[in-house]
Amino acid sequence: MATATAPTNKIMLTLPGDPVRQIQWRFTDRFDLQMLVQSSRTVARGTVARLVAAGERNTHEWTHGKQEMMEAFDRAGVTAAFMEPDEGGFISGPKNLALALSAFELAWVDGGAATASMASFLALSPLHERGTKEQVSHYKKLAAPPQPGEDRKPWRGAFALTEPIPYVGVDTGMLNGKISIEEWKDGQEPWLHVDKRGRFITNIAFANFVAAAVGSNDPRIKGTCVVILEDGDEGTFDRGTPTKKLVHQLSSTGDPVFSLKVPANRIVGGYTVKDGVLVPNFNHGEVIEAVFRRTRVPVGLMTSAKLLSAIEPIIRYQRQRFRGAEGSKAGSVRYEQGIQQREDALHRLVDIWATGEAGASMGFAAARLFDTLEPLEKQKAATMSERGIQGGRMEMKALKESEQKAVELLGRTQGHTHRIEFEAALEADPLVDFVIKDAEANVICPATKLWNTGHGSNLLREALSLMGGYGITEDCPGFLGNKWMDSALEAIYEGPEAVQRRQLTITMTSEVFLAQFRAWTAEMRHIASHRPGTGACTLGSAMNLWLWTLRYLQNTNDPDGNKLYHGQRQGVTFAMADALCWLLASRYQILDVLELETKGPLDPVVAEGLAGTLQFLSDLCHTQAAQAAGEASRICGELVFGYNRHPSWKDEDHKFCFLASELDEYELTMPGITAMAVDVLDEDGRHPEKAGPCADCAGSSEFLRLQNKLTMCLSGARLAKDRAAETVSKVMIPEALDYPV
């Protein structure tokens, strides 16, 4: 059951500040990241905001002002965030959280600015993930901003995967861009000819190099690869026309055409020669998979940043809505509270806030997970190499064993009491640790991209509506109109929603992930038992229902005998993926609040007013958990019952219905049975006014039991929402927005 705690009247004093976020998102001890946040924020709320306010988004062309923004990134260390210290950067080790935080700060003001910064990293990512040592060092050093005393301009890159119609990147397995041997002298490096036309390529107006995906049209080159093209290469490097985007205008996008001669050492990851054939060490699919796995997370966070950025301007607008109007005197309720007198305005803002919190929690959890996974991946590769395991199939076979161990371990160590044993087991076997984290990453990355951008976009529209007509003007404080429109692109680029759902269809059914999911369900119950009021119990019930439904769908056929859970049956699989995303976002949100509860008292700044902050954030969790549970319940119910044909009043289907006369007889021996009978036919065969006898399906009683429990678990959720709404009406906000409008 849900919360049993008596509501208390603790009010959050101010909007959550940096110290609170540092604890929630786990970078309290990372000064490099805290500085990056401040740097990115300065550029976002300074240079970027001024550009937006000055109408720089009103052109598709790459302008001097937009170029200045890139230079501001360089000066503030945003560009260098991708590099290691010896490459001109200042952050050592994995940088997923760093890039996520930077993108979050930039998107707080403008999504296009965030995209422009991320696009450079995207171009370097193929090299970072799969490049040779020489390639990584060469291009990262070129792309690093100049050091003191250096007089050079940093190189900027673009990533060219998507191609013109008919491909347009919809199926990344199909490539129109071609690579062939132009010249290959004995004992020398081959020269290649690359023909590639790109579409919607970011950063193309100023890119010095392009990472282009191409396929071979020469028998002397095997398969596909990613190859680096430079603007000084021999041939055509045509940047094409700017794309007439309606959104993200602070980033450059265009349709380039390349026809260039390049040395073979530009193939990302290098190549080997076998029997006179040049074989790239990584095909383009392997490169893309490694790249997008990480870069999609910051995109999801961008939409969440925009939701959270909308809170302050909306509160200010709501409170000041009637000021200046005749009859609204200073000191009156109408003057002081404005629209916040109305529950609906507050509740809708609570929904927006809760969604922003949940998305941010899930996105930052994903970024941190990739930071943890990166060294584990290297460790795994080293272990495989030591064991002489080479190639995809052998590796998969070897990992199978670790997967089994992982499932056993997760089953054995559910709940917090076994946490120490669990951690020790992971430390003892890095491969098991890898498969567990890898399984989570394979789900949480597409979940972040899908849910944060898709559902986030819906809520941004809601945010806009809370500003009235103002929301859809250029003058809207916080640029909410731009942010809403931009979010539509964020849901599309770097893999649209269908791609993320498709990936989830596969990854969420991995036994390792499901074993974790079961453990997380137990974890939610445990949390609920000692920390009621977060919605953890509601969420646990919803997770149970989702898991039951998945198993049911995996083992059930439709009336035509076709499998319900099948890759081609997106009506089932995609819906389950959607439901899962809601649950995951809610889980990570709860975990972040618990982290704040644990670590907050240790920080004197956070400790001041912590009770109110915790109460409010917990209430947001509860609100969000209830919404997530409701979504999961709706989706699961529709899938479990929706694929049964509804019985009709034909003979075959109603043969189990009672006749009225039968009931009269039974009533003599079983008093009260009439009240239990749902579908009763009278003597003339007339039936109740409805489609047919009520449907049933195998196992439905268990499903209904779980769903019924879930419904009861919603107890308290609306009380939590009321409390959160009260805080929204009272929390202190700054006098003015800290960036221009």
Add this chain to the structure above:
Amino acid sequence: MQTALHIVVCAGIVPDPLQTLEPITTPAGPGLKNEMVLPAVLDPWAASALYEAAVLAAKAPGSKVWLVSLGPKAKLQQVMMTVAQKVAFELAPIDGPIGGFPDAHATAAVLAETIAKLPGLDRERLLLFGGWESATRGAGVTLQLVGERLGITDQFQGVDQVNLRDDGSFEVLERVEGGKHQVSVCAGAPAVLGWATGNLAEPRNNPQVGMANMRTIMPALQKAPAVKLEANGLSYISVALPKQQRTTRVVKDMSPDEIAAELAAWIGAE
């Protein structure tokens, strides 16, 4: 050849001016509502002093800049995440109460004591910098008192510019009435300079500078001595924010001359 300088900048932290600042009475005296949880920044006048110090230090090779700051340790740490990225300095933090209501004499005593103990500080080469004003409740005398306690009698206030000379002397431009500057020449350090806004733009954030500063800032923050400031009998009868006046009229077809005349009359009446 410029003489190497030892520049100590005294700078407090203040709530971000964009925040809602609402005076309240606390058990410890006057304060601001939710002050501890409001985001803080380096006092803008003192920040100007810090940036000027860095530029002067760069002109005189071998110079060094210290930043002495009194405030709650946790808040100082947050502010340093931005300030440390601006210019190179060594932090001497003092863990004390937030706000400008403490007695200026008590504050000055703590600051002077801390400066006197700075390792490696050559007081013969000391330029003591700070803000001429403060963004919150500045007593307007703290910097002078610190100078007095350190025995520095050459003091300048409202400084907008310092020009170093090869012989160790320097020219100082102090603000006077009517938008003019008084030009003085000081024979050399030690001296106290309370900065107005100076002429420099705020340096851009540079995380690499920040990372270098952090190597000394974090250990310093961990070791920051805690102090309690005595009230010395100081009490406040009332505190209030400066009143804002906004008188808007919508007038059409007014000539520029008429507008200028009206503005001049309005300013003159203030």
